[in-house]
Amino acid sequence: MKPARAPPNAASRELAVKFKVLKFLGKGSYGSVYLVQRLLDGQTYALKEMDxxxxxxxxxxxxxxxxxxxxxxxxxxxxxYNEAFLDGNRLCIIMEYAPEGDLAKIIKKHQMMKRPIPEDFIWRSWIQIVIGLQALHGMRILHRDVKPGNVMLFEHGVAKIGDLGIAKLLTKSTAAKTQIGTPHYMPPEIWRNRPYSFSSDTWALGCILYELAALSVPFEARSMSELRYKVLRGTYPPLPSGFSRDLQMMVKVCLDSNPDVRPSADRILAMPAVASRLHEMSPIGGSNAPPSTAGSALIDTIKVPRNFALIKGKLPPAQYSTNTPLSMQDMDTIDEEYEDEASMIGGGGG
Known part of the structure; x- marks a missing residue:
């Protein structure tokens, strides 16, 4: 078997002791993402590695x-989150792996087929994004980059918010001020360089809901200045006629130009159009999720030392749902599963 190309110098690093690199998944602004297999339990995870x-x-x-x-x-x-560690000059974050990709992939697929996404799928996915944001906002966490590419998909229709790379913790008396995020999903208040809060994530929810239905963003533009003009003007093409009035009204309330009028995640979930559909949705969960008994509690601020090597003792402890060792037969099965893909990407890497 020809394995996927491992990150540089893997043989001499902690990563190689704990994980087997199966394939290179992609590259972001801060580093590379790999699909890895944890040697202790044989489960697959996503590794985000930053130099x-x-x-x-x-x-x-x-x-x-x-x-x-x-x-x-x-x-x-x-x-x-499963684990984080410093491995030589590389910071590694081990996270849940989404085998079904992300919502951006679904949108692109339907664009190519020129077929609308079924409304049931749209509601089910979108409501789960709202529920995830409700949890973040309840902890005073503003995501700031909610978009289809950051909504990860799992089996049984489960959707999860990912990439907290630019998320910000807001105190009760502060608002965020940094102009940050992905332009097509940024609300008017950010374009105006004004302070913003949780309702900026609601605007992004409206953009996603519109895009899932129309297969295009609500504010199309050829330049940043044109995009700014269109967002500030606040008008967008009507949605295709085949979608329900509930969906059209939900887009409208989320894309209200006034941030004070936009509904919170709590309010959205209480609206009849959402509450009735939420009632019909089956319970959701993930196979590699940490134990439900872990609960959500904000970890104290981690002070980043100038000598970054000292961060090792400050990182949160590992959180895995299973530590059951894998049999050799199971290991061989996983090897075979990724063999073809691995040989194809042997030249890829970080």
Whole structure:
């Protein structure tokens, strides 16, 4: 078997002792993401690996903030944290792996087929995003980058919010001020450089709901200045006629230009259009999620030392739902499952 290319110098690092790299999944602004298998239990996870040598102090603080927030939230609609460790010059975050991809993949697939996404699927996925945000907002966590690419999909129709890389903890008396996020999902108040709060995530919810129905973002533009103009004007093309009045009205209330009028996640879930559908949804959960008894409690701020090597003793403890060793037969089965893909991406990497 020809394995996927492991991260650099893996043979001499802690990563190789705990995990087997199965394949390279992609690259983001801060680093690379791999599919890995934990040797102790044989389960697959996502590894986000960042080279700390290429990061300034603020970026290091953002990455540690992501670990802190991920490790603080235990919820079936938020991607689970499993472990974080410093491996040489690379900061590694082990998280739940989403085998079904993300909502952006679903949108792209339907664009190519020129077929609308079924409304039942839209509601089921979107309501779970709202529930995940309700949990984050309940802990005073503002996500700031809610978009289809950050909504991960699992079997049985489960959807979970991922990527807390730019999330911010808000105190009761403060609002966020940094202009940050993905432009097509940013609300008017951010474009105006005004303080913003949890209702900015509600705006992004409206953008996602619109995009799932229309297969295009509500505010299409060829430049940032045109996008800013369209968002501030607040008008967007009507949704296709085949969708319910409930869905059209939900988009309208979430995309209200006035942040004070936009509904909170709590209010959205209490609205009849959502509450009736929520009642029909079956319970949700994830196979690799930490024990439900873990609960959600905000971990204390992790002070990032200038000498980043000292972060080792400050990272949150590992959280795994199982520590049952895997049999050799199961290991061989997983090897065979990824053999073809691994040989194809042998030249990929970080």
């Amino acid at each position: 700390v040598r290429s990061m300034n102090q603020a970026e290091k603080e953002d990455s540690i903030n992501e670990i802190r927030l991920l490790a603080s939230v235990q919820h079936p609609n938020v991607i689970s």
